[in-house]
Amino acid sequence: MPVRNTNERYGSVAQALHWAIVVLLIVQFTLGKIADDLPPGLDRLITLARHKSFGITILALAVIRLLWRLFNRPPPLPPMPGWQRVAAHLSHGGLYALLFAMPLTGWLMSSAHNYPVSWFGLVQLPDLVAPDRGLSHSLEDVHELLSNVLLGFAALHVLAALKHQFIDRDNLLLRMLPWRGR
Protein backbone atom coordinates (compact mmCIF):
# COMPACT_ATOMS: atom_id res chain seq x y z
CA MET A 1 0.00 0.00 0.00
CA PRO A 2 1.52 3.36 -0.97
CA VAL A 3 2.35 5.89 1.73
CA ARG A 4 0.63 8.71 -0.13
CA ASN A 5 -2.96 8.84 -1.31
CA THR A 6 -3.62 7.69 -4.88
CA ASN A 7 -6.56 8.39 -7.14
CA GLU A 8 -8.16 5.12 -6.03
CA ARG A 9 -7.51 5.01 -2.30
CA TYR A 10 -6.01 6.56 0.79
CA GLY A 11 -2.34 5.88 1.47
CA SER A 12 -0.99 4.20 4.61
CA VAL A 13 -0.40 7.46 6.51
CA ALA A 14 -3.94 8.75 5.98
CA GLN A 15 -5.37 5.33 6.86
CA ALA A 16 -3.27 4.97 10.01
CA LEU A 17 -4.33 8.44 11.17
CA HIS A 18 -7.99 7.74 10.39
CA TRP A 19 -8.15 4.43 12.27
CA ALA A 20 -5.99 5.57 15.19
CA ILE A 21 -8.42 8.44 15.73
CA VAL A 22 -11.40 6.07 15.46
CA VAL A 23 -9.95 3.87 18.21
CA LEU A 24 -9.07 6.88 20.38
CA LEU A 25 -12.55 8.34 19.97
CA ILE A 26 -14.11 5.09 21.20
CA VAL A 27 -11.70 5.15 24.18
CA GLN A 28 -12.63 8.80 24.81
CA PHE A 29 -16.38 8.22 24.78
CA THR A 30 -15.91 5.27 27.14
CA LEU A 31 -13.67 7.16 29.58
CA GLY A 32 -15.93 10.23 29.45
CA LYS A 33 -18.97 8.10 30.23
CA ILE A 34 -17.19 6.25 33.06
CA ALA A 35 -15.99 9.54 34.60
CA ASP A 36 -19.48 10.99 34.36
CA ASP A 37 -20.89 8.13 36.40
CA LEU A 38 -18.14 8.10 39.05
CA PRO A 39 -18.49 10.03 42.32
CA PRO A 40 -15.84 12.66 43.04
CA GLY A 41 -12.76 10.74 44.12
CA LEU A 42 -9.44 9.31 43.07
CA ASP A 43 -10.93 6.98 40.45
CA ARG A 44 -12.58 9.85 38.66
CA LEU A 45 -9.43 11.93 38.88
CA ILE A 46 -7.42 9.12 37.26
CA THR A 47 -10.08 8.45 34.61
CA LEU A 48 -10.23 12.11 33.67
CA ALA A 49 -6.43 12.42 33.66
CA ARG A 50 -6.32 9.64 31.05
CA HIS A 51 -9.26 11.15 29.15
CA LYS A 52 -7.32 14.42 28.92
CA SER A 53 -4.10 12.72 27.81
CA PHE A 54 -5.91 10.82 25.04
CA GLY A 55 -7.79 13.99 24.09
CA ILE A 56 -4.55 15.93 23.62
CA THR A 57 -3.24 12.99 21.59
CA ILE A 58 -6.27 13.28 19.31
CA LEU A 59 -5.69 17.02 18.97
CA ALA A 60 -2.07 16.39 17.91
CA LEU A 61 -3.15 13.66 15.46
CA ALA A 62 -5.85 15.95 14.05
CA VAL A 63 -3.25 18.64 13.37
CA ILE A 64 -0.96 16.13 11.62
CA ARG A 65 -3.92 14.71 9.70
CA LEU A 66 -5.08 18.10 8.48
CA LEU A 67 -1.55 19.05 7.37
CA TRP A 68 -1.14 15.70 5.62
CA ARG A 69 -4.44 16.23 3.85
CA LEU A 70 -3.45 19.73 2.71
CA PHE A 71 -0.29 18.43 1.04
CA ASN A 72 -1.72 15.14 -0.08
CA ARG A 73 -5.25 15.48 -1.47
CA PRO A 74 -7.66 12.62 -0.78
CA PRO A 75 -8.82 10.43 -3.68
CA PRO A 76 -11.73 12.00 -5.55
CA LEU A 77 -15.24 10.97 -4.54
CA PRO A 78 -16.89 8.30 -6.70
CA PRO A 79 -19.69 9.49 -9.04
CA MET A 80 -22.72 10.54 -6.98
CA PRO A 81 -25.55 13.08 -7.07
CA GLY A 82 -24.62 16.68 -6.31
CA TRP A 83 -26.46 16.79 -2.96
CA GLN A 84 -24.55 13.73 -1.77
CA ARG A 85 -21.30 15.39 -2.78
CA VAL A 86 -22.26 18.47 -0.75
CA ALA A 87 -23.35 16.30 2.19
CA ALA A 88 -20.07 14.37 2.08
CA HIS A 89 -18.01 17.58 2.16
CA LEU A 90 -20.14 19.06 4.94
CA SER A 91 -19.94 15.98 7.14
CA HIS A 92 -16.19 15.58 6.60
CA GLY A 93 -15.72 19.26 7.40
CA GLY A 94 -17.88 18.86 10.49
CA LEU A 95 -15.91 15.83 11.66
CA TYR A 96 -12.61 17.66 11.23
CA ALA A 97 -13.96 20.70 13.09
CA LEU A 98 -15.09 18.44 15.95
CA LEU A 99 -11.69 16.70 16.13
CA PHE A 100 -10.35 20.12 17.07
CA ALA A 101 -13.32 21.46 19.02
CA MET A 102 -13.62 18.48 21.38
CA PRO A 103 -10.05 18.55 22.73
CA LEU A 104 -9.96 22.33 22.76
CA THR A 105 -13.18 22.70 24.75
CA GLY A 106 -11.91 19.96 27.06
CA TRP A 107 -8.61 21.76 27.55
CA LEU A 108 -10.39 25.10 28.09
CA MET A 109 -12.74 23.43 30.56
CA SER A 110 -9.82 21.91 32.48
CA SER A 111 -8.15 25.33 32.68
CA ALA A 112 -11.36 27.05 33.80
CA HIS A 113 -11.90 24.29 36.40
CA ASN A 114 -8.32 24.79 37.67
CA TYR A 115 -7.51 21.17 36.82
CA PRO A 116 -4.55 21.77 34.47
CA VAL A 117 -3.80 19.18 31.81
CA SER A 118 -0.78 16.90 31.93
CA TRP A 119 -0.06 14.77 28.88
CA PHE A 120 0.52 11.30 30.35
CA GLY A 121 2.58 12.82 33.17
CA LEU A 122 5.26 13.91 30.71
CA VAL A 123 4.36 17.53 29.98
CA GLN A 124 2.05 19.92 31.76
CA LEU A 125 0.17 22.03 29.24
CA PRO A 126 -0.32 25.75 29.85
CA ASP A 127 -3.72 26.91 31.00
CA LEU A 128 -5.77 28.54 28.25
CA VAL A 129 -7.94 30.63 30.59
CA ALA A 130 -7.84 31.64 34.24
CA PRO A 131 -9.94 29.62 36.70
CA ASP A 132 -13.57 30.69 36.43
CA ARG A 133 -16.46 28.74 37.93
CA GLY A 134 -19.17 30.08 35.62
CA LEU A 135 -17.09 29.59 32.50
CA SER A 136 -16.09 26.08 33.52
CA HIS A 137 -19.71 24.99 33.84
CA SER A 138 -20.65 26.53 30.47
CA LEU A 139 -17.69 24.82 28.80
CA GLU A 140 -18.68 21.53 30.36
CA ASP A 141 -22.12 21.89 28.73
CA VAL A 142 -20.53 22.76 25.37
CA HIS A 143 -18.11 19.82 25.58
CA GLU A 144 -20.97 17.44 26.27
CA LEU A 145 -23.18 18.93 23.56
CA LEU A 146 -20.38 18.66 21.02
CA SER A 147 -19.74 15.06 22.01
CA ASN A 148 -23.33 14.29 21.03
CA VAL A 149 -22.93 16.21 17.76
CA LEU A 150 -19.76 14.20 17.08
CA LEU A 151 -21.64 10.99 17.78
CA GLY A 152 -24.30 12.07 15.24
CA PHE A 153 -21.74 12.98 12.57
CA ALA A 154 -19.83 9.73 13.15
CA ALA A 155 -23.02 7.68 12.81
CA LEU A 156 -23.88 9.49 9.57
CA HIS A 157 -20.32 8.92 8.30
CA VAL A 158 -20.46 5.17 9.04
CA LEU A 159 -23.95 4.75 7.54
CA ALA A 160 -22.95 6.64 4.38
CA ALA A 161 -19.80 4.51 3.98
CA LEU A 162 -21.81 1.30 4.44
CA LYS A 163 -24.47 2.49 1.98
CA HIS A 164 -21.79 3.16 -0.66
CA GLN A 165 -20.15 -0.18 -0.06
CA PHE A 166 -23.19 -2.43 0.13
CA ILE A 167 -26.02 -0.62 -1.68
CA ASP A 168 -24.24 1.48 -4.33
CA ARG A 169 -21.50 -1.17 -4.49
CA ASP A 170 -18.91 1.42 -5.47
CA ASN A 171 -16.23 -0.04 -3.12
CA LEU A 172 -15.89 3.31 -1.33
CA LEU A 173 -15.17 1.60 2.00
CA LEU A 174 -12.12 -0.19 0.58
CA ARG A 175 -10.46 3.16 -0.07
CA MET A 176 -9.87 3.45 3.69
CA LEU A 177 -8.88 -0.20 4.28
CA PRO A 178 -5.43 -1.77 3.88
CA TRP A 179 -6.44 -4.90 2.00
CA ARG A 180 -7.13 -5.02 -1.75
CA GLY A 181 -10.75 -4.99 -2.85
CA ARG A 182 -12.61 -7.52 -5.01
Added chain:
Amino acid sequence: MNVRALLAAFALLAADPAAAKPWQGDAGAGPLQFVAVQADAKFTGSFKTYDVRFDFDPAKPAAGRLDVTVTLATTDTADEERDAILKSAEFFWTERHPQAKFHATKFRRSGKRWRADGELTLRGVTQPAAVLFTLVEKPQILGMKGDATIRRLPFGVGQGEWQSTEWIGDEVVVRFDLKLKPATP
Protein backbone atom coordinates in the same frame (compact mmCIF):
# COMPACT_ATOMS: atom_id res chain seq x y z
CA MET B 1 0.76 74.43 58.84
CA ASN B 2 -1.96 72.38 60.36
CA VAL B 3 -1.00 71.63 63.98
CA ARG B 4 -2.97 68.39 64.05
CA ALA B 5 -1.16 67.06 61.00
CA LEU B 6 2.14 67.92 62.62
CA LEU B 7 1.15 66.14 65.83
CA ALA B 8 0.04 63.10 63.83
CA ALA B 9 3.41 63.01 62.09
CA PHE B 10 5.22 63.08 65.43
CA ALA B 11 2.97 60.38 66.75
CA LEU B 12 3.91 58.17 63.80
CA LEU B 13 7.60 58.74 64.42
CA ALA B 14 7.18 57.99 68.09
CA ALA B 15 5.41 54.74 67.28
CA ASP B 16 8.44 53.60 65.27
CA PRO B 17 10.96 52.48 67.91
CA ALA B 18 13.98 50.36 67.09
CA ALA B 19 12.75 47.44 69.20
CA ALA B 20 11.13 44.33 67.67
CA LYS B 21 8.21 45.81 65.85
CA PRO B 22 4.91 44.07 65.86
CA TRP B 23 3.41 43.67 62.42
CA GLN B 24 0.17 42.10 61.45
CA GLY B 25 -1.77 41.08 58.41
CA ASP B 26 -5.10 39.55 57.61
CA ALA B 27 -6.96 38.63 54.43
CA GLY B 28 -6.36 42.07 52.89
CA ALA B 29 -2.59 41.75 53.18
CA GLY B 30 -2.16 39.72 50.00
CA PRO B 31 -2.38 36.21 48.62
CA LEU B 32 -1.66 33.14 50.72
CA GLN B 33 -1.62 30.31 48.20
CA PHE B 34 -0.60 26.71 47.85
CA VAL B 35 0.63 24.82 44.83
CA ALA B 36 -0.07 21.10 44.79
CA VAL B 37 0.37 18.39 42.18
CA GLN B 38 -2.67 16.44 41.09
CA ALA B 39 -2.56 13.83 38.31
CA ASP B 40 0.90 15.14 37.36
CA ALA B 41 -0.38 18.70 36.95
CA LYS B 42 0.37 21.58 39.27
CA PHE B 43 -2.57 23.68 40.38
CA THR B 44 -2.88 26.65 42.70
CA GLY B 45 -5.36 27.19 45.49
CA SER B 46 -5.61 29.81 48.18
CA PHE B 47 -6.69 30.41 51.75
CA LYS B 48 -9.01 33.39 51.95
CA THR B 49 -8.87 33.94 55.69
CA TYR B 50 -5.69 33.98 57.72
CA ASP B 51 -4.00 36.02 60.36
CA VAL B 52 -0.32 36.86 60.56
CA ARG B 53 1.39 38.35 63.59
CA PHE B 54 5.10 39.07 63.20
CA ASP B 55 7.21 40.65 65.93
CA PHE B 56 10.51 41.22 64.26
CA ASP B 57 13.49 43.48 64.01
CA PRO B 58 16.12 42.34 61.49
CA ALA B 59 18.78 43.73 63.83
CA LYS B 60 17.57 41.50 66.67
CA PRO B 61 16.28 38.29 65.07
CA ALA B 62 16.64 36.37 68.34
CA ALA B 63 13.74 38.38 69.77
CA GLY B 64 11.56 37.64 66.76
CA ARG B 65 8.34 35.72 66.75
CA LEU B 66 6.05 34.70 63.89
CA ASP B 67 2.54 33.38 64.32
CA VAL B 68 0.29 32.45 61.41
CA THR B 69 -3.22 31.12 61.72
CA VAL B 70 -5.06 29.87 58.65
CA THR B 71 -8.80 29.24 58.58
CA LEU B 72 -8.95 26.07 56.50
CA ALA B 73 -12.67 26.33 55.76
CA THR B 74 -11.73 29.21 53.45
CA THR B 75 -9.71 26.93 51.15
CA ASP B 76 -10.47 27.92 47.58
CA THR B 77 -9.32 26.00 44.51
CA ALA B 78 -11.95 27.40 42.11
CA ASP B 79 -13.75 24.06 42.11
CA GLU B 80 -16.53 23.30 44.61
CA GLU B 81 -16.04 19.54 44.53
CA ARG B 82 -12.34 19.69 45.23
CA ASP B 83 -12.86 22.34 47.94
CA ALA B 84 -15.39 20.06 49.64
CA ILE B 85 -12.99 17.11 49.52
CA LEU B 86 -10.14 19.23 50.91
CA LYS B 87 -12.29 20.38 53.84
CA SER B 88 -13.55 16.87 54.56
CA ALA B 89 -12.08 14.44 57.09
CA GLU B 90 -10.08 12.91 54.22
CA PHE B 91 -7.88 16.02 54.04
CA PHE B 92 -7.99 19.00 56.43
CA TRP B 93 -10.90 17.78 58.57
CA THR B 94 -11.94 21.38 59.18
CA GLU B 95 -14.88 20.31 61.34
CA ARG B 96 -12.49 18.96 63.97
CA HIS B 97 -9.41 21.10 63.16
CA PRO B 98 -10.65 24.40 61.78
CA GLN B 99 -7.26 26.10 61.79
CA ALA B 100 -3.69 25.43 60.81
CA LYS B 101 -1.10 27.24 62.92
CA PHE B 102 2.53 28.02 62.35
CA HIS B 103 4.68 29.31 65.17
CA ALA B 104 8.35 30.23 64.84
CA THR B 105 10.93 31.90 67.10
CA LYS B 106 14.15 30.94 65.29
CA PHE B 107 15.24 33.23 62.50
CA ARG B 108 18.39 33.24 60.46
CA ARG B 109 19.41 35.06 57.37
CA SER B 110 21.01 33.40 54.36
CA GLY B 111 21.77 35.95 51.68
CA LYS B 112 18.72 38.02 50.97
CA ARG B 113 16.34 35.51 52.44
CA TRP B 114 15.28 34.84 55.97
CA ARG B 115 14.51 31.40 57.25
CA ALA B 116 12.08 30.89 60.09
CA ASP B 117 12.16 27.48 61.75
CA GLY B 118 9.15 26.57 63.77
CA GLU B 119 6.27 24.20 64.13
CA LEU B 120 3.24 23.70 61.98
CA THR B 121 0.08 22.28 63.48
CA LEU B 122 -2.28 20.88 60.89
CA ARG B 123 -5.10 18.36 61.29
CA GLY B 124 -4.09 17.91 64.94
CA VAL B 125 -0.50 16.98 64.11
CA THR B 126 2.49 19.19 64.99
CA GLN B 127 5.64 18.88 62.93
CA PRO B 128 8.72 21.03 62.38
CA ALA B 129 8.43 23.34 59.38
CA ALA B 130 10.46 26.12 57.84
CA VAL B 131 9.40 29.25 55.99
CA LEU B 132 11.74 31.14 53.67
CA PHE B 133 11.06 34.77 52.93
CA THR B 134 12.37 38.18 52.00
CA LEU B 135 11.50 41.38 53.83
CA VAL B 136 11.08 44.82 52.36
CA GLU B 137 10.35 47.50 54.90
CA LYS B 138 8.72 50.75 53.91
CA PRO B 139 7.07 53.34 56.11
CA GLN B 140 4.09 51.62 57.74
CA ILE B 141 4.39 48.54 55.51
CA LEU B 142 6.46 45.38 55.81
CA GLY B 143 6.53 43.39 52.60
CA MET B 144 6.93 39.69 53.36
CA LYS B 145 7.23 37.37 50.42
CA GLY B 146 8.24 33.75 50.40
CA ASP B 147 7.26 30.12 50.56
CA ALA B 148 7.34 26.94 52.57
CA THR B 149 7.51 23.41 51.28
CA ILE B 150 5.37 21.07 53.34
CA ARG B 151 4.82 17.35 53.05
CA ARG B 152 1.13 16.63 53.51
CA LEU B 153 1.27 12.95 54.50
CA PRO B 154 2.99 13.34 57.90
CA PHE B 155 -0.02 15.49 58.89
CA GLY B 156 -2.50 12.91 57.66
CA VAL B 157 -3.70 15.26 54.95
CA GLY B 158 -5.01 12.72 52.45
CA GLN B 159 -6.49 9.60 53.98
CA GLY B 160 -7.27 6.23 52.44
CA GLU B 161 -6.95 6.28 48.66
CA TRP B 162 -5.72 9.87 48.82
CA GLN B 163 -2.44 8.70 50.35
CA SER B 164 -1.36 7.73 46.86
CA THR B 165 1.48 10.05 45.93
CA GLU B 166 1.28 8.75 42.37
CA TRP B 167 -1.82 10.89 41.79
CA ILE B 168 -1.58 13.52 44.53
CA GLY B 169 1.90 14.83 45.27
CA ASP B 170 3.14 14.64 48.84
CA GLU B 171 4.91 18.00 48.66
CA VAL B 172 2.82 21.14 48.70
CA VAL B 173 4.36 24.58 48.33
CA VAL B 174 2.71 27.32 50.34
CA ARG B 175 3.56 30.76 49.04
CA PHE B 176 2.66 34.23 50.14
CA ASP B 177 3.17 37.84 49.17
CA LEU B 178 1.97 39.97 52.08
CA LYS B 179 1.97 43.61 53.00
CA LEU B 180 1.94 43.65 56.79
CA LYS B 181 0.96 46.72 58.75
CA PRO B 182 2.03 47.89 62.20
CA ALA B 183 0.05 45.91 64.73
CA THR B 184 -2.60 47.73 66.68
CA PRO B 185 -2.13 46.87 70.35
